[in-house]
Amino acid sequence: MNIFKQYKIRGSVLLVAAVFAVASVVACLPVYGQDHVIEILADKDSHFKVSGQNKPVITLKAGEQVLLRIDARRSKTWSRDGMVHGFTMLRARDRARVITWDFELKPGINEFTVAAPTEPGEYEVLCTVICSGDHEGMRMKVIVLP
Numbered sequence: 264m265n266i267f268k269q270y271k272i273r274g275s276v277l278l279v280a281a282v283f284a285v286a287s288v289v290a291c292l293p294v295y296g297q298d299h300v301i302e303i304l305a306d307k308d309s310h311f312k313v314s315g316q317n318k319p320v321i322t323l324k325a326g327e328q329v330l331l332r333i334d335a336r337r338s339k340t341w342s343r344d345g346m347v348h349g350f351t352m353l354r355a356r357d358r359a360r361v362i363t364w365d366f367e368l369k370p371g372i373n374e375f376t377v378a379a380p381t382e383p384g385e386y387e388v389l390c391t392v393i394c395s396g397d398h399e400g401m402r403m404k405v406i407v408l409p
């Protein structure tokens with residue numbers, strides 16, 4: 264009788280251990296459908312900045328879904344409706360606009376979920392709000408990998 268009881272306890276300990284093992288493996292798997300988050304600063308000095316990089320460049324995979332989290336800081340001038348910077352993307356080779364990547368930025372955090380272009384290559388993001396005398400130089404490079 265005692266031996267049976269012991270087996271029963273061992274069995275449940277093993278079961279609990281197995282559940283923990285499976286749960287920890289599942290927790291380590293990538294979460295499918297989770298966005299690739301890209302943090303950008305549209306700064307008060309009229310420059311786009313990407314954390315950890317000295318030049319504003321972002322790299323995407325063709326067609327991937329990304330969450331753009333853009334922190335916009337007011338520069339010297341802004342639009343009549345209070346937008347402090349713009350964010351529009353062109354294909355580098357022919358300056359064609361990527362129509363789904365065209366935003367105006369209010370002060371603070373702006374979030375947009377967008378799909379990367381399906382065509383690999385180089386793209387350029389430009390500011391579309393006249394934010395200061397340096398507005399023309401407010402650009403960011405986007406590299407889309409196959």
Ligand SMILES: [Cu+2]
Pocket residue numbers: 309338347348349390391392393394395398401
């Ligand atoms: Cu700007």
